[in-house]
Amino acid sequence: MLRTKQKRTEQAADLRLQSQIGEEERFGDLMRRMARENKTAVISFFVIILMVLAAALAPLLTPYEENGMDLLHRLSAPSTEHLLGTDEGGRDVLTRLLFGARVSLLIGVVPALLSLILGAVLGAIAGYRGGIADAVIMRIADVMLAFPSMLLAMVIMYALGGGILNVFLTLTLVNWANVARVVRAQTLKLRSSEFVEAAQIIGVSRNRIMRRHILPNCLPTLLVLFTLNIPASILTESSLSFLGLGIQPPNASWGLMINTGRQYLYNTPWLCFAPGAAIMLTMLAFNFLGNGLLDVLDPRMQKQ
Amino acid sequence: MRKNLTQRLLQAVIVLAGVTLLIFVMLRIVPGNPIETMMGEHADAATVARMTAELGLDQPLYIQFFRYISSAVRGDFGTSYSLGKPVSQLMGSAFVNTLILAVFAALFAWIVGIACGICSAMKKNRLPDRLFMGFSLLGISLPVFMAAMFLQYIFAFQLKWVPISGTDSWAGFILPAIALGWNSAGQVAQMTRTTLLETLQEDYIDTARAKGRGPLGVLIHHAFRNAMLPVLTMMTVQFSGLLSGAVITETVFSINGIGRLMVQAISGRDIPLLQGTALLATTVVILGSLLADSLYSVLDPRIRKEG
Numbered sequence: 001m002l003r004t005k006q007k008r009t010e011q012a013a014d015l016r017l018q019s020q021i022g023e024e025e026r027f028g029d030l031m032r033r034m035a036r037e038n039k040t041a042v043i044s045f046f047v048i049i050l051m052v053l054a055a056a057l058a059p060l061l062t063p064y065e066e067n068g069m070d071l072l073h074r075l076s077a078p079s080t081e082h083l084l085g086t087d088e089g090g091r092d093v094l095t096r097l098l099f100g101a102r103v104s105l106l107i108g109v110v111p112a113l114l115s116l117i118l119g120a121v122l123g124a125i126a127g128y129r130g131g132i133a134d135a136v137i138m139r140i141a142d143v144m145l146a147f148p149s150m151l152l153a154m155v156i157m158y159a160l161g162g163g164i165l166n167v168f169l170t171l172t173l174v175n176w177a178n179v180a181r182v183v184r185a186q187t188l189k190l191r192s193s194e195f196v197e198a199a200q201i202i203g204v205s206r207n208r209i210m211r212r213h214i215l216p217n218c219l220p221t222l223l224v225l226f227t228l229n230i231p232a233s234i235l236t237e238s239s240l241s242f243l244g245l246g247i248q249p250p251n252a253s254w255g256l257m258i259n260t261g262r263q264y265l266y267n268t269p270w271l272c273f274a275p276g277a278a279i280m281l282t283m284l285a286f287n288f289l290g291n292g293l294l295d296v297l298d299p300r301m302q303k304q
Numbered sequence: 305m306r307k308n309l310t311q312r313l314l315q316a317v318i319v320l321a322g323v324t325l326l327i328f329v330m331l332r333i334v335p336g337n338p339i340e341t342m343m344g345e346h347a348d349a350a351t352v353a354r355m356t357a358e359l360g361l362d363q364p365l366y367i368q369f370f371r372y373i374s375s376a377v378r379g380d381f382g383t384s385y386s387l388g389k390p391v392s393q394l395m396g397s398a399f400v401n402t403l404i405l406a407v408f409a410a411l412f413a414w415i416v417g418i419a420c421g422i423c424s425a426m427k428k429n430r431l432p433d434r435l436f437m438g439f440s441l442l443g444i445s446l447p448v449f450m451a452a453m454f455l456q457y458i459f460a461f462q463l464k465w466v467p468i469s470g471t472d473s474w475a476g477f478i479l480p481a482i483a484l485g486w487n488s489a490g491q492v493a494q495m496t497r498t499t500l501l502e503t504l505q506e507d508y509i510d511t512a513r514a515k516g517r518g519p520l521g522v523l524i525h526h527a528f529r530n531a532m533l534p535v536l537t538m539m540t541v542q543f544s545g546l547l548s549g550a551v552i553t554e555t556v557f558s559i560n561g562i563g564r565l566m567v568q569a570i571s572g573r574d575i576p577l578l579q580g581t582a583l584l585a586t587t588v589v590i591l592g593s594l595l596a597d598s599l600y601s602v603l604d605p606r607i608r609k610e611g
Binding site: 139140142143146147148149150151154155156158159235238239242243244245258262265266269272273276279280283284287 | 315320322323330333441454456461
């Protein structure tokens, strides 16, 4: 079952490495346990693998070209030749969907990873150093979090202009603050833990403590945040592209396909609903997988 | 409690100042002179220079910023480049539409969400529960633009029950409000179910049952009130989400609200309008979160004592 973002973030902030609660469980064992206990997460995992494969092998899976125009067969209904019909330029919708998956998945993964790195580093610095660094970083994060995410993304996209690199940058700037807040909270807890104190006493440098002790212990949290940030990024990008502010043609993301298909909504609804269904499926799969990881990594769930 | 509130108020003012600065700086790093963009290719250099000076755009950034702030607190957000009207006037009429839309959406989300959540919790793991939770799952994972277009296609185009777009009549608000509230309804339903089930495990519920209260009485008088607290805090997050979604909903249904104004400002490269609308929307979110926080501490005696 899906939980609200707020609740999941709180739960993710409480994750610890298994070693800290006594019993050591290797990552492989954890994944096996998830496979046994959470069928939805496993199915989601395979759906994601399938989607990545379909995107990677797109040219082999379809006889049509991504931008292959065929003006004699514009806006044709789904048929055996074109399983999902054709768009306003006579291009095969299924083919565009497969190629669009490349862009949309990339847009899910890259900003999620970048915002994770930025947020983790800044959050760890804020939590471990404290003082002025903490105050400055967290006030900036507060300001970022005060914006409705879509509005912030729109303003940044306006300033930067369209294009895929700017979409990466924008989504990173929108998402890092939440990661930083979670990592900071966890760092504060870890800082007062016994093994960090022990390391301090034997004279390990601050940077080394941060690299070797604090950040590795935040890994389970970061893994969950990463999985959950992917659908969030895909959603924001598709909303931006829907408004014409994201990816620019001839690149095709699912959001952009919906944007161009919207003019033909009443006569050829599949132009909008096919990429829409793809977005939904992707978001569901990543959300389920994220929740599965959250449950399997959460020590409180283990005891039950 | 009072100290807590002042602290929060102060924090909100600081965040608001930060937000203003951020928007201001971001919109100034756009390459190109906005006057040239506004007047097109054929403007002569002298006119561009005169207009630039007139609007104060040749001043250093910090002077421009303080000028902007001092007129903004007096309600003057400058004049829209593309529409030629004062930004405050444009925002005033648009804000009313967005507010009506948001209130309807919130009402839909709360009534449907809480009702579904209660039904689910009462029939835990049975058919109604699965049905309602399936629906809420659909609500959460359906992007706003998909919900909007789906509703528009079925109810306005195929069934012709309501107008396709525009807000000439109240009926025009029905679909946009449902599209916008859909997502929140799913979240409210999930949250209501979870917290209600947790609350029903508490000892005082057993006491109430032992006193001979019926299941409905226990649910409404004892469990519901306490279970609603976390649902209430969710309001903050949702309100911000509603404003984000309003941009999309207003575009799909052609409602002249803040969100659509923002999209217009972007396509018209209209900096004063974009600045004003972004600032207004963010201010509303900050105030909303402040309100939710203080409401929470009023309603929950445990927090009231701590503060």
